[in-house]
Amino acid sequence: ETGVTQSPTHLIKTRGQQVTLRCSSQSGHNTVSWYQQALGQGPQFIFQYYREEENGRGNFPPRFSGLQFPNYSSELNVNALELDDSALYLCASSQTGGWTDTQYFGPGTRLTVL
Amino acid sequence: KQEVTQIPAALSVPEGENLVLNCSFTDSAIYNLQWFRQDPGKGLTSLLLIQSSQREQTSGRLNASLDKSSGRSTLYIAASQPGDSATYLCAVRGSGAGSYQLTFGKGTKLSVIP
Numbered sequence: 001e002t003g004v005t006q007s008p009t010h011l012i013k014t015r016g017q018q019v020t021l022r023c024s025s026q027s028g029h030n031t032v033s034w035y036q037q038a039l040g041q042g043p044q045f046i047f048q049y050y051r052e053e054e055n056g057r058g059n060f061p062p063r064f065s066g067l068q069f070p071n072y073s074s075e076l077n078v079n080a081l082e083l084d085d086s087a088l089y090l091c092a093s094s095q096t097g098g099w100t101d102t103q104y105f106g107p108g109t110r111l112t113v114l
Numbered sequence: 115k116q117e118v119t120q121i122p123a124a125l126s127v128p129e130g131e132n133l134v135l136n137c138s139f140t141d142s143a144i145y146n147l148q149w150f151r152q153d154p155g156k157g158l159t160s161l162l163l164i165q166s167s168q169r170e171q172t173s174g175r176l177n178a179s180l181d182k183s184s185g186r187s188t189l190y191i192a193a194s195q196p197g198d199s200a201t202y203l204c205a206v207r208g209s210g211a212g213s214y215q216l217t218f219g220k221g222t223k224l225s226v227i228p
Contacts (some may be wrong), residue, residue: 006157042221043216045217056215
């Protein structure tokens with residue numbers, strides 16, 4: 001069974017640029033969530049995708065957007081990067097999106113905005 | 115709005131000691147609570163998931179308890195080892211409108227000294 005994978009591992013961008021982060025969910029999982037973790041903080045929920053539709057969103061501006069593909073992999077896109085966007089971005093998948101499911105996290109993408 | 119607090123923020127113990135990490139949450143209307151481990155700069159590893167109807171879960175040297183009515187959970191680690199050194203995060207999944215997201219604490223950074 002393949003776990004959650006994310007790419008790239010590290011990324012450096014400059015303010016104002018756009019970035020795309022990728023996530024492959026664990027085999028058999030149809031729900032993907034994205035989280036932002038600033039240094040020394042707990043992860044903050046960005047949004048969740050279930051069967052290619054966004055079905056929940058946290059307190060993040062519209063320049064944070066996403067996609068889920070038919071194979072349940074997912075992308076997180078961030079436009080007009082700001083310095084405060086520097087963080088570890090974590091992707092998590094679960095089997096059905098049900099509230100009792102365990103969430104399995106990937107290794108994360110470390111984004112640095114200069 | 116659900117808030118999760120973890121105390122202490124950091125803990126240093128000698129190898130072999132038993133220890134308890136604490137997690138409290140403000141809204142007792144939750145589906146479940148999950149404990150994670152995070153190594154520096156890495157993703158999250160799920161340790162234990164306790165459903166709201168359960169009182170505790172055990173896995174090896176780890177035991178987590180949940181008192182939903184008082185908004186508290188504890189993670190007990192028996193016979194600590196240097197390999198247990200990591201940051202431990204607890205997260206709750208609320209019921210109602212916020213049920214699609216996990217709300218995290220900031221974590222407890224554990225150092226086990228050989």
